[in-house]
Amino acid sequence: MKLFDVYPLYDVCPVKAKDVHVYDEAGTEYLDLYGGHAVISIGHSHPHYVNRLQEQLQKIAFYSNAVENPLQQKLADEIGEQSCLHEYQLFLCSSGAEANENALKLASFHTGKKRVVAFKNAFHGRTSAAVAATDNQNINAPLNQQQKVTFIPFNDAEALEKELEKGDVCAVIFEPIQGVGGLDMPEDDFVLKMEKLCYQYDTALIADEVQSGFSRSGTFFAFQNNHIKPHVITMAKGMGNGFPIGGILVHPDVQPKYGMLGTTFGGNHLACTASLAVLEILKKEELQKHAKKMEAYFRSKAKKIKEATIKGRGLMLGLEFDFEVGPLRKRLIYEKHIFTGGSSNKNVLRILPPLTVQEQHFDKFFNALEDLL
Numbered sequence: 001m002k003l004f005d006v007y008p009l010y011d012v013c014p015v016k017a018k019d020v021h022v023y024d025e026a027g028t029e030y031l032d033l034y035g036g037h038a039v040i041s042i043g044h045s046h047p048h049y050v051n052r053l054q055e056q057l058q059k060i061a062f063y064s065n066a067v068e069n070p071l072q073q074k075l076a077d078e079i080g081e082q083s084c085l086h087e088y089q090l091f092l093c094s095s096g097a098e099a100n101e102n103a104l105k106l107a108s109f110h111t112g113k114k115r116v117v118a119f120k121n122a123f124h125g126r127t128s129a130a131v132a133a134t135d136n137q138n139i140n141a142p143l144n145q146q147q148k149v150t151f152i153p154f155n156d157a158e159a160l161e162k163e164l165e166k167g168d169v170c171a172v173i174f175e176p177i178q179g180v181g182g183l184d185m186p187e188d189d190f191v192l193k194m195e196k197l198c199y200q201y202d203t204a205l206i207a208d209e210v211q212s213g214f215s216r217s218g219t220f221f222a223f224q225n226n227h228i229k230p231h232v233i234t235m236a237k238g239m240g241n242g243f244p245i246g247g248i249l250v251h252p253d254v255q256p257k258y259g260m261l262g263t264t265f266g267g268n269h270l271a272c273t274a275s276l277a278v279l280e281i282l283k284k285e286e287l288q289k290h291a292k293k294m295e296a297y298f299r300s301k302a303k304k305i306k307e308a309t310i311k312g313r314g315l316m317l318g319l320e321f322d323f324e325v326g327p328l329r330k331r332l333i334y335e336k337h338i339f340t341g342g343s344s345n346k347n348v349l350r351i352l353p354p355l356t357v358q359e360q361h362f363d364k365f366f367n368a369l370e371d372l373l
């Protein structure tokens, strides 16, 4: 049977991984500054993570959401503690798109409306409403185009108010730091205004923290830099360090009802254990603080690259050049054995390493980059 060929692949086959490195069959070591697309938070195959999953697997891996699973409450308590968002409610699912799909659905249930406002260059996933709120017509099928979504630019409060005052918008969805779009961020004043307008016009504000959440940005969630209270916060990638888990945090104003949301796999025993292990290591190894320290180090080194502008925050960083970075990324992989990320802004090289990355790894990257440039 052939694989359904939807991914252009690099000619590399990792078979083993440890902390910030992956290894192919020949034992060649690659420095992972891509984190499998911002997924690896506490480092590949962290011993605590491996032990916790092995122990859980011996006990029970899965049972449906029709019975009690105390691991879900443990996870809610720990996310509450680390994010300081104790009053929010947790619903678990299995991916970033599913988290956004649930968030948009909830916004529609809550407000009784159905149009969505999203932002230019946004990426929210590939399911029905999530992909419709993604600013890329190439990945929207005719089916998805039935959803009513209006795209506006970041920082245009006038355009936002013009849409919200029409009275039919259930949700405004935004990435506090755009991922796939190329690391643009809304201005602080605009974020505050957006929150105010959403409350004023009875519209739910959704913060998509699928990529920026779980300490990658240097705060637990990136929006916490702005001290706002979104109605729904969505999360996934770094949450499970590679184990498929996603979730939404729901403001107490939004009340649950039986049947409103549901899933077979979401919140299973193994997934909860993976995420609890991630949170335990984030706390023990103080990786949020470390992310900020490593951002400062990255910036100090990047300043010396005259050809590049630095973008992003925490360990969600990018270098914007005045040329397309595709060929450079290829040379970094094949000649220097370093994984980096691209973006829909073809001039941006993205850096999304495990949060355990150290100065010497950035030294290696900048030496390689200087050499290739």
Ligand SMILES: Cc1ncc(COP(=O)(O)O)c(C=O)c1O
Pocket (backbone or CB within 6 Å): 037, 095, 096, 097, 098, 100, 123, 124, 125, 126, 175, 179, 180, 208, 209, 210, 211, 236, 237
């Ligand atoms: C901000 C953001 N939201 C949603 C998604 C979709 O997540 P998933 O691929 O887990 O469905 C992504 C994936 O890159 C993302 O970056």
